[in-house]
Amino acid sequence: MVKSKRHSKILEIISLKDIETQEELAEELKESGFNVTQATISRDIKMLKLTKVLSSEGRYKYVVISTDQNQISDKLASVLTNTVLSIESIDKMVVIKTLSGSASAAAEAIDNLQLTEIAGTIAGDNTILILVRSLERAEELVRKIRKLI
Known part of the structure; x- marks a missing residue:
């Protein structure tokens, strides 16, 4: 019961504010009456499947990548x-360059598209390699991702 209330509060907080660190999130939760440790925050972030993206202000912030089809796009x-x-x-591969530290978040977003042409993704710090099932599908994937961005 307490966990679900805390999770709801976390989702509310990150929807209203740009939260960059676990410490900031813990402080916000404490101000809302939740006494939490860093370990609890870390587990909550994993359970809620939060990820960090670059905000328009140039800082990273936690966001939810929802699987709700109405919100996912x-x-x-x-x-x-x-x-x-x-x-x-490049042949049956797609190479994506990202901001430093952002490749895993972008790869997770691409994986959540659940596109059949993707055989798999590998993310480093600023590069994503996507293995695609055919040359034509690789070119199609590039078009789809460019259309999204």
Whole structure:
């Protein structure tokens, strides 16, 4: 019961404010009457599947990548728009360059698109390699992602 109330409060907080660190989130929760440790915050972030994206102010912030089909396109487009610098297809692969530290968030957004042409994604710090099932599908994937961003 307490956990679900805390999770609801976390989602409310990150929807209203740009929260960059676990410490900031813990402080906001404490101000709302939740006494939490850093370990609890870390577990909550994993359970809620929060990720960090670059905000329009140039700071990172926690966001939810929802699987609700009505909201997913906007959230994924936002993650990709805020992180992707370039995208190109090379044979049956797609290479995406992102802002430093953003590749895993962008790759998670791409994975959540659940596109059948994608065989798998590998993310480093600022580069994503996407293995695609055919040359034509690689070019199609580049078009789809460019359209999102």
